[in-house]
Amino acid sequence: MLQVRIHGRGGQGVVSGAEMLSVAAFLEGRHAQAFPSFGSERMGAPVMAFCRIGDEPIRSREPVMEPDALIIQDATLLHQVDLFNGLRAGGTVLINATRSQDELGLDELVASNRYKLFTLPATEIALKHVGRAVPNVPLLAAFAALTGIVKLESVIAAIRDKFAGKVGEGNVAAATDAFERVRKEQEGQHA
């Protein structure tokens, strides 16, 4: 079972990000569970959502305490919330940031825990394609590219399930853009 925790701020689509990830996994025949943290959700406040993906029905209802992966939708939370709490050694971390791991001051933390950390300018991608600062969809697509947990087609289908019309298509474009960026970066590394 893969356990993902998404951190962000109210209004950034943290909860719908987890929901879409679960839908994408469901579309690939997996069992998936997504739910919000039980905190006060209001614009700008730190919020969390969780997603579990597995091959068996998921019974546990506890929050994701020991995630395999983190998606951080707002890098300013790095100084406010204990984001890495419980993240297993070697876990994946995807941060919405224009800055690098080094510039974020995370080199030591990443090295000592063997985290696989990636940054993506997700807000910029969202602004370009959706016209709003909603980084959840580009992050989701990038997460799919990084981990292979779900295919881009499934992410796109989950987006269309959630958002109709222009907003949906803008998000599809944002997802495709983010997915391809990560793929290109990975190819660059392997070349």
Added chain:
Amino acid sequence: MLRQIEGSRAVAEAIALARPQVICAYPITPQTHIVEGLGEMVKSGELTGCEYINVESEFAALSVAIGSAAAGARTYTATSSQGLLFMAEAVYNAAGLGLPIVMTIGNRAIGAPINIWNDHSDSMSMRDAGWIQLFAETNQEALDLHIQAFKLAEALSCPVMVCMDGFILTHAYERVDMPTQAQVDAFLPPFEPRQVLDPAEPVSIGAMVGPEAFTEVRYLAHHNQLRALELIPRLAVEFKNEFGRESGGLLRTYRTDDAETIVVALGSVNGTVQEAVDTMREQGVKVGSLSLCSFRPFPLAAVRSALQHAKRVVVLEKCFAVGLGGIVSDGVRKALSGIVLKGYTVVAGLGGRAITRASLIKLLESAGRDELEAVTFLDLNREIVAHELQRERKARRTGPTAEAILKSLGTVASSVG
């Protein structure tokens, strides 16, 4: 058809499949998405033959429901927490009048202190109002129980609350198998009311009853709930025959056959409990669990039969009677009358505090050594409690307790668990 949807959406669609004729509700977190979903379905024409009535309060919501059920309409409403308290008088009336309303409770704590998160205090506050109370373990079961609830309510002329954990289920996306209209129609016949307010055949409903007959009317309400003890398992079998899956029934056991310790719980926490049971079984510890679906009527005989061979019973409750202890525990003790075993009450998950597998395992290990107190509060922060008590000893005007505790905790931004 398999779908990956929010629990509230699943319930809304199940309600629509049950062909309700009147829905009236007042929004309150965390049940709001259910009635919003139904409102949209009525407005879009997806749900026909149904009047959706906006009301000004929960008291009005259930009062309208009473009126429409008395007029012979299949009637649905939903609420949570303070909303249920606000409709309390009507809750008793709906049951006392024998009106088969189905109401979802998106389980949430009761204030003060105000808290929007999950526990079972709301449903429990109305446990003796005469409604049948069924608790769902998963979103699939929540969906299924609503379909069963209309059949149960209408067969007995008794209102039914379907209780589902707020946020944990109402806001969770998970896989559900949504039945077809034909399946639901085959299972659930049209509503044939036992009593109808009809201008063509005038009757009055709601007579004043004095000492000459009050006991008999109340006794019949009790008798009716005892009939539900037989009907609930029968409906679960019928449901399985029609839909091909197990949902509902009085209770379900998990690995209890040779269990020395059995955990009793209601609702969604049973999933996490089962995870803890499996982990401990791998270590050779003989534990099992019992998920109580029907809390009212309380299945004394079935509980007794499931627990009687255990050495100890741990009742895990998301609520408690202040000044006494467990509420579910009372029923369990009554069920075990004359049987000698250790019984523990564990109050957990109040106001949305996460109940984790790690905490459950620690708790069950302690229970196994019989080191638990009769009433335990899971993951109680004793330091905070001690600090507050000490403050109260030092000064008279210590101010409001909740505010003082929050202050000493510092700003709670976003902690996991």
